[in-house]
Amino acid sequence: MCQKTTSRFARIGHNHSRVIRELELTSYAEVVLAQQGADLAHRCSAIFLSRPRAFPTQRRDVLAAASRHEPRLHVGHVLAGAADWRPCRIRDRSRKSSSAAAHTSVAGGHDDVDAAVGIERRRARSDRKPRVRLAFRGVTARVSFATVVAENEDGCRALIEKYHDPQVSARAFALASTHSEIELRHLGVSRDDEARFQRLAARVIYADPRLRSADAIMRNIGTPPDLWKFGISGDIPIVLVTVGDAAEVGVAQEMVRARNTCARRE
Amino acid sequence: MKFDLVILNEIPTSYRQDVQDDLQRMAESGPSQGWIDRPGGVFLRRGEALTDQ
Numbered sequence: 001m002c003q004k005t006t007s008r009f010a011r012i013g014h015n016h017s018r019v020i021r022e023l024e025l026t027s028y029a030e031v032v033l034a035q036q037g038a039d040l041a042h043r044c045s046a047i048f049l050s051r052p053r054a055f056p057t058q059r060r061d062v063l064a065a066a067s068r069h070e071p072r073l074h075v076g077h078v079l080a081g082a083a084d085w086r087p088c089r090i091r092d093r094s095r096k097s098s099s100a101a102a103h104t105s106v107a108g109g110h111d112d113v114d115a116a117v118g119i120e121r122r123r124a125r126s127d128r129k130p131r132v133r134l135a136f137r138g139v140t141a142r143v144s145f146a147t148v149v150a151e152n153e154d155g156c157r158a159l160i161e162k163y164h165d166p167q168v169s170a171r172a173f174a175l176a177s178t179h180s181e182i183e184l185r186h187l188g189v190s191r192d193d194e195a196r197f198q199r200l201a202a203r204v205i206y207a208d209p210r211l212r213s214a215d216a217i218m219r220n221i222g223t224p225p226d227l228w229k230f231g232i233s234g235d236i237p238i239v240l241v242t243v244g245d246a247a248e249v250g251v252a253q254e255m256v257r258a259r260n261t262c263a264r265r266e
Numbered sequence: 267m268k269f270d271l272v273i274l275n276e277i278p279t280s281y282r283q284d285v286q287d288d289l290q291r292m293a294e295s296g297p298s299q300g301w302i303d304r305p306g307g308v309f310l311r312r313g314e315a316l317t318d319q
Contacts, residue, residue, distance in 0.1 A: 187297060201267050230311060231303050237269040242313070244276045246285050252273045253292050256308060259271045260297040263306060 015134035023132045025079065025143065074156035076148045078163045144169035189261050197258040201265070204237045268306035276313035286312070 015021050132141045144166055148159035162168050184194060203211050224234035232238065241255050242248075273293070277285050293299075293308045301307030 239269050240272045242274045262267045
């Protein structure tokens with residue numbers, strides 16, 4: 001069964017002032033179910049055929065289903081908030097007054113929390129935006145946005161429930177960070193290298209023209225079957241490194257490391 | 267995320283065989299070994315072989 005989650009942690013505010021600060025949060029998720037190529041080529045038809053449907057949820061998270069084929073994929077978008085309390089005198093005073101009591105949470109517990117999600121670029125929005133209230137000085141709020149995907153509605157609801165607990169996101173991040181640390185060490189890749197390789201991967205996925213040789217493309221009269229005799233299928237993106245000089249072996253080596261790193265990422 | 271990494275050695279054969287050997291050795295060591303000439307792997311080719319056709 002397909003179940004996936006991505007989450008983002010955001011440290012959204014630290015109140016440096018003496019007054020109450022309220023921040024409105026808006027989050028968009030754009031989910032594309034079609035293959036990347038199809039989406040780039042026929043965006044309108046991809047949207048038209050997806051038939052997204054939104055479901056009501058108890059906590060005003062966004063749950064929607066969209067698919068061109070059965071089974072429909074269910075996508076949920078969750079905003080969970082946690083507040084850090086910094087010990088300071090102002091805080092102690094404020095806590096005694098009823099007006100400021102328990103005011104450093106995502107407003108209204110989870111009742112006011114909602115988020116906007118676009119399924120295949122159709123955006124679902126609610127009139128009420130989630131708010132974070134930083135009731136007094138020295139208070140920081142942290143929130144986590146999680147996007148979950150499951151093959152059925154129940155699976156998606158279970159994931160939404162799970163990621164409402166900010167601790168779950170925190171644990172997931174800690175685990176992922178340790179895992180990636182070990183993996184990078186194994187690959188002999190530094191954090192900087194990884195960031196560079198990720199930028200490269202993004203340019204490959206989105207067919208970024210900056211790394212393409214416009215001149216060579218203009219001159220090209222071949223078709224993918226012409227690649228077959230060289231043992232290259234043309235079914236997946238090709239990254240070409242030309243070595244015209246012994247000094248350029250380093251570039252090729254760098255690209256082999258990039259391939260090894262990207263191959264580990266889904 | 268998968269892509270075919272095609273390394274095209276355009277240095278003429280008559281000059282430097284050692285560059286081709288370096289590239290070969292590099293592709294065959296580390297995690298890319300076992301991925302030579304396989305989809306999502308490393309494809310080491312000589313430029314002159316490609317331009318002939």
